[in-house]
Amino acid sequence: MGPDSAPGPAVPWQKVLWEHQPFPDNYVDERFLEELRRNVGIRQYQYWAVVKEAGFVGQQLSCVAIFITLWLYMEQGLLPPELLLLTSLVCALLGYGLHQALKSQVESSCEPRTYMADLQSASIFLSFTFGFSPVLKTLTESVSTDTVYAMSAVMLLAHLVAFPYAQPSPPGSLSLNAALFASVCLASRLPGALHTFTMLSCALLVFALWPCLLKRLRANAPRQFTGVCVGVCLGGVGGLGSQSPAGAVLLALALGGVTLLCPLLLVRLQRHKDNIHGPWDEAEIHEDISRFLQ
Amino acid sequence: MGQRRRVAAVNNLSSQHISGSPAEVVGDSSRKHNICMVSDFFYPNMGGVESHIYQLSQCLIEKGHKVVIATHAYGRRKGIRYLTNGLKVYYLPLQVMYNQSTATTCFHSLPLLRCVFVRERITVVHAHSSFSAMAHDALFHAKTMGLNTVFTDHSLFGFADVSSVLTNKLLTVSLCDTNHIVCVSYTSKENTVLRAVLNPEIVSVIPNAVDPTDFTPDPSQRPNDRITIVVISRLVYRKGIDLLGGIIPELCLKHPDLHFLIGGEGPKRIVLEEVREKYQLHDRVRLLGALEHKDVRGVLVQGHIFLNTSLTEAFCMAIVEGASCGLQVVSTRVGGIPEVLPDDLITLCEPTVRSLCAGLEEVIARQRSGSVSSPASIHARVQKLYTWRNVAERTEKVYDRVAGEEVLPLDRRLRRLRSHCGPVAGSIFAFVAVIDFLFLLLLQWLLPDRVMDVAVDATGPHGQWRQDTSKTRSHSKCAMKQAAKTEMFL
Numbered sequence: 001m002g003p004d005s006a007p008g009p010a011v012p013w014q015k016v017l018w019e020h021q022p023f024p025d026n027y028v029d030e031r032f033l034e035e036l037r038r039n040v041g042i043r044q045y046q047y048w049a050v051v052k053e054a055g056f057v058g059q060q061l062s063c064v065a066i067f068i069t070l071w072l073y074m075e076q077g078l079l080p081p082e083l084l085l086l087t088s089l090v091c092a093l094l095g096y097g098l099h100q101a102l103k104s105q106v107e108s109s110c111e112p113r114t115y116m117a118d119l120q121s122a123s124i125f126l127s128f129t130f131g132f133s134p135v136l137k138t139l140t141e142s143v144s145t146d147t148v149y150a151m152s153a154v155m156l157l158a159h160l161v162a163f164p165y166a167q168p169s170p171p172g173s174l175s176l177n178a179a180l181f182a183s184v185c186l187a188s189r190l191p192g193a194l195h196t197f198t199m200l201s202c203a204l205l206v207f208a209l210w211p212c213l214l215k216r217l218r219a220n221a222p223r224q225f226t227g228v229c230v231g232v233c234l235g236g237v238g239g240l241g242s243q244s245p246a247g248a249v250l251l252a253l254a255l256g257g258v259t260l261l262c263p264l265l266l267v268r269l270q271r272h273k274d275n276i277h278g279p280w281d282e283a284e285i286h287e288d289i290s291r292f293l294q
Numbered sequence: 295m296g297q298r299r300r301v302a303a304v305n306n307l308s309s310q311h312i313s314g315s316p317a318e319v320v321g322d323s324s325r326k327h328n329i330c331m332v333s334d335f336f337y338p339n340m341g342g343v344e345s346h347i348y349q350l351s352q353c354l355i356e357k358g359h360k361v362v363i364a365t366h367a368y369g370r371r372k373g374i375r376y377l378t379n380g381l382k383v384y385y386l387p388l389q390v391m392y393n394q395s396t397a398t399t400c401f402h403s404l405p406l407l408r409c410v411f412v413r414e415r416i417t418v419v420h421a422h423s424s425f426s427a428m429a430h431d432a433l434f435h436a437k438t439m440g441l442n443t444v445f446t447d448h449s450l451f452g453f454a455d456v457s458s459v460l461t462n463k464l465l466t467v468s469l470c471d472t473n474h475i476v477c478v479s480y481t482s483k484e485n486t487v488l489r490a491v492l493n494p495e496i497v498s499v500i501p502n503a504v505d506p507t508d509f510t511p512d513p514s515q516r517p518n519d520r521i522t523i524v525v526i527s528r529l530v531y532r533k534g535i536d537l538l539g540g541i542i543p544e545l546c547l548k549h550p551d552l553h554f555l556i557g558g559e560g561p562k563r564i565v566l567e568e569v570r571e572k573y574q575l576h577d578r579v580r581l582l583g584a585l586e587h588k589d590v591r592g593v594l595v596q597g598h599i600f601l602n603t604s605l606t607e608a609f610c611m612a613i614v615e616g617a618s619c620g621l622q623v624v625s626t627r628v629g630g631i632p633e634v635l636p637d638d639l640i641t642l643c644e645p646t647v648r649s650l651c652a653g654l655e656e657v658i659a660r661q662r663s664g665s666v667s668s669p670a671s672i673h674a675r676v677q678k679l680y681t682w683r684n685v686a687e688r689t690e691k692v693y694d695r696v697a698g699e700e701v702l703p704l705d706r707r708l709r710r711l712r713s714h715c716g717p718v719a720g721s722i723f724a725f726v727a728v729i730d731f732l733f734l735l736l737l738q739w740l741l742p743d744r745v746m747d748v749a750v751d752a753t754g755p756h757g758q759w760r761q762d763t764s765k766t767r768s769h770s771k772c773a774m775k776q777a778a779k780t781e782m783f784l
Contacts, residue, residue: 015480017501017609017633018679025498026474026576026695032494033484223780280450280485282606282778283645289536292543 037277045270050263055229056218057165059260060211062236064156065251067206069239071186074195081198088202095205095213102216126201133197140188148185155182159207179207233259295713305532307757326755327693328360328415332407332432334395334420336365336383336508340587342425343448348377353686355379359693360754362414365408366396367725380752380759382417384410388428398427400726401733402436403462408737410437413749420444424451424461428467437471437707439732442696445469446476447486450608450629456751463715467723471619471707473696476500476689478609479630482568485608489757491714500632500688502609504618506677510763511620511669513753520551521658524621525599526590526612527604530559534603534626539565540647543573552578554657559592560583594619598661599654605645618676620669622657626650639672 011022013029023029081208096118140148153180162175181202186194217225233255241248308610317437331351335616361381365387367373367463374730386406391397411419419436436443444470452458462774469490470476475497477483487494516522523545527533536557538556545552552636556566556579561584563581570579587595600616602625625631627642643653645743660666702710707784712720752759 017499017630018634018636019477025500025691026495028494033488036484036488098307206436276453277630278484278488279481280629281452281454282450282605283534283536283626285536285605285645287647289540289542289647292540292572 030138033278036046037273037279038130040277042273042275047263047265047267050228050266051259053232054259054263055226056214059214059229059232059236060160060163060165061251061254061258063206063210064160065236065245065247066232067183067203067235068156068186070202071199072243074190074199074259075186077085077191081192081194084202085194085198090197092205096207099213099216102220103204105188125204129204130197133200134193136184136200137188137190137193140185140217144187145184148189152182152185155179155185163211177209179203196279299603312508313428324435325694325697327681327690327697328417328754329354329362329420329693330414330416330418330432331361331363331420332365332424332426333363333421333430334366334390334426334428337377337609338368338371339394342609345424345587345611346446346448346571347422347683348381349503350686350689351381352388353682354690354752354759355381357686357690359690360414360751360757362410363414364410364432366390366394366429375507376752376759376776380757382414382749382752385408391427393405393425395426396428396431398431400431401730403428403431404438404730404733405737407432407435408439408596408734409746411436411441412743412746415748416441418442418444418696420446420693421469421742422446423448424465425731426448428729430464433472434727434730435734437701438704438727438734440701440703442699442701443472444474444476444692444696446478447473448478448608449483449607450482450485451489453488463719467711467715467719471553471653471702471710473701474692475701476692476706478502479632481630484609498688498692499683500692501525501680502611502614503680503682503685504611504614505682506618506673509591509594509615509618509673511618511621513590513669513675515595516598517596518701520553520663521549521599522553522555523595523599523601523654524555524557524558524594524616525603525615526585527602528558528560529556529566531562533560533562534604534605534645535562535565536559536602537603537626537645537647537650541568541601541654542566542569542579544647545658546578548576549658554579555582555597556580557582557585559591590615591619594621597621599624599657601630601650601654602626603645603650604611604628604631610634614676614680620672622661624650624653624657639696641674648709685716704728 013021013023013031015029015031068086070079074081074084132166158178159175159182160180163174164172164175180200180203183200187199187203190196190199214225214228217228235246237252237255240251323391329690331347333343335341336347337344354361356379362384363381364384364582367385372385375385377383385433386403387568388403388406396403407627410416416779417433421443422435423429429445433443434444451461453462460672467485468487469486469492473538473587473636475486475488475490475492475498477499480499482496483494483499486492495683525538527535529535539562542554546554554575565611566579566581570576570581582593595615598611598621600619600623602610602613602616602623604610604626605628607629609624610629613625613631613634617623617635622642623635625640625642626645632642641657642659657666657749704727711727713725714720715723749752753755
């Protein structure tokens with residue numbers, strides 16, 4: 001049958017190719033596109049639920065701001081490294097305790113890391129950082145300060161962009177590495193070797209350990225998690241405000257945009273969503289195929 | 295939002311056309327066409343598109359049309375080659391970019407393609423495959439030159455991700471003023487109509503075919519002490535090889551006499567090798583590697599069951615080939631596959647390991663109890679379903695219809711581009727169309743059409759290709775030599 005031959009008789013059209021049907025090849029039946037589905041499995045968002053989730057992004061932004069504030073204080077000599085070191089130690093111990101406490105509630109089934117192992121990795125890390133801090137201090141001496149700042153800014157941005165906000169895992173390697181790179185750059189501009197060591201320990205605390213604790217908090221105590229996020233945001237804005245009011249205003253605007261405006265946009269634009277699905281879609285494999293290889 | 299508009303537009307168009315003008319007069323059916331098939335994909339590359347172009351061309355030549363093929367140069371295979379029955383193939387020196395698809399600038403292929411179209415006196419340009427940049431280029435230039443255009447879409451595409459949004463837009467631009475579109479299944483038609491926002495009336499469904507004489511059953515090749523499942527497919531994600539990796543251990547543990555014979559090559563081979571290693575199935579799962587087309591039948595006839603695990607498929611020739619060799623076919627229910635074979639020749643399953651295993655178990659049980667139809671009777675049924683002659687006849691009707699249609703002149707083409715493809719893309723491509731037109735004028739001024747040599751016809755009404763008598767053969771050989779001489783320019 002070619003296109004546009006005689007109009008078909010009263011036989012119903014079938015969506016099959018194996019039968020030679022009395023219809024032209026370009027025949028369009030009423031059933032054309034009947035299997036078209038719109039917006040299958042669409043998620044309806046609630047504004048405040050999205051705001052809560054976005055708060056996590058906001059607090060990570062504030063973490064970076066807090067880190068920069070600390071660095072500013074150190075660089076101007078307003079904050080003695082010993083004090084920061086002591087505070088960090090206390091925070092780390094408190095956080096560790098909290099981490100352990102939250103762990104015992106849920107994941108008792110899988111093999112826990114021993115205290116000994118934790119202590120071992122902490123001491124390895126600290127001793128190496130301490131040993132290498134004189135080297136790290138002079139690492140970027142031959143590089144101009146502007147370059148170092150620019151590099152740090154780019155790397156901190158990369159940290160924020162690559163941070164795994166969605167999946168509950170420790171910070172991804174790209175985001176963690178970018179943040180540590182930025183902290184090494186910044187720390188090398190500080191006046192002394194102890195300053196450098198302090199700054200790097202602080203960076204580990206903020207960029208590596210804090211997200212781990214936060215992830216656990218999010219899983220086990222969602223209500224407190226929201227409070228912590230708000231607290232960190234306020235802390236970030238306040239801290240930055242004491243050094244640079246303009247920076248604090250910018251940060252507050254960014255936080256407002258990320259946590260309030262973007263969710264509003266997402267919820268508002270949702271009704272314009274129009275996804276089409278049909279038999280032509282590539283099937284997805286939902287099963288875990290890798291189980292056959294384990 | 296765009297998609298809502300898209301669906302609405304399609305519905306509007308279809309309803310207008312169904313209620314509106316009656317079918318126009320079909321052109322004279324005895325009319326012969328000069329057809330140029332254009333695609334990036336042709337022999338020595340192997341696949342569904344390639345064999346479709348070749349077989350369709352051969353059948354059209356048989357019907358007295360003149361057919362030439364234009365593709366890009368494959369390695370040292372460039373210039374002009376003649377295939378069986380004088381099918382002339384132009385391997386044009388265009389740069390290949392990715393996956394055997396040429397790079398496109400919209401313009402640089404115009405001089406060469408114009409040469410081919412003018413010298414061969416082409417009347418219909420038939421482009422194949424939406425993955426082929428050269429096909430889209432050829433459509434674009436053909437419209438600039440005022441030639442009728444036909445496009446065959448061989449694949450399905452989604453709507454969800456960024457890459458498909460982009461390619462769908464390009465397809466919309468490319469097809470908005472193409473005279474007629476051919477799809478290989480109804481699902482493929484729905485997909486193409488939605489992707490390119492087309493009037494469904496200008497889209498015909500003409501299925502692929504298989505050569506039934508190539509795929510005949512031979513039950514003597516089957517070992518009696520075992521049941522063999524044959525899989526022939528490229529080993530890539532889209533063919534569902536991960537599912538196959540789950541099916542093999544499940545079934546092999548249950549049925550000790552079950553063997554797998556897997557033909558094809560690809561990045562997912564490692565999955566199958568790992569499974570084979572882990573479950574120690576080296577004697578029961580054979581990986582044959584890449585197969586040549588002529589060896590496929592030899593593998594198929596060794597099996598009892600043909601398994602296809604594709605995740606998406608517009609037509610799927612493989613299951614027809616399997617059925618033609620008399621095998622029981624088990625396949626996933628995706629894309630156009632449910633349209634291809636009647637229910638008693640195929641067992642359709644959902645694309646999950648569990649469903650496929652259940653389907654296979656059922657067929658294995660039937661096979662053991664001997665309640666399946668004989669290979670010969672399956673072959674007898676399948677061989678009449680899809681033939682290239684039938685495909686050629688139906689395609690010929692498309693050409694007849696297209697030949698009677700007008701090609702949009704430049705002003706209306708620009709208006710159509712802008713009204714159909716959105717203000718931004720429409721304007722950009724309208725601009726490109728104008729540049730293409732000016733470029734064509736420049737070429738026509740540099741080398742006017744009338745001073746261009748007319749190529750010797752190997753096929754068509756005045757075809758010089760003869761193989762019946764020795765006299766004419768020597769004559770035609772001379773002609774060919776002459777032709778080859780005049781065509782050394784490439």
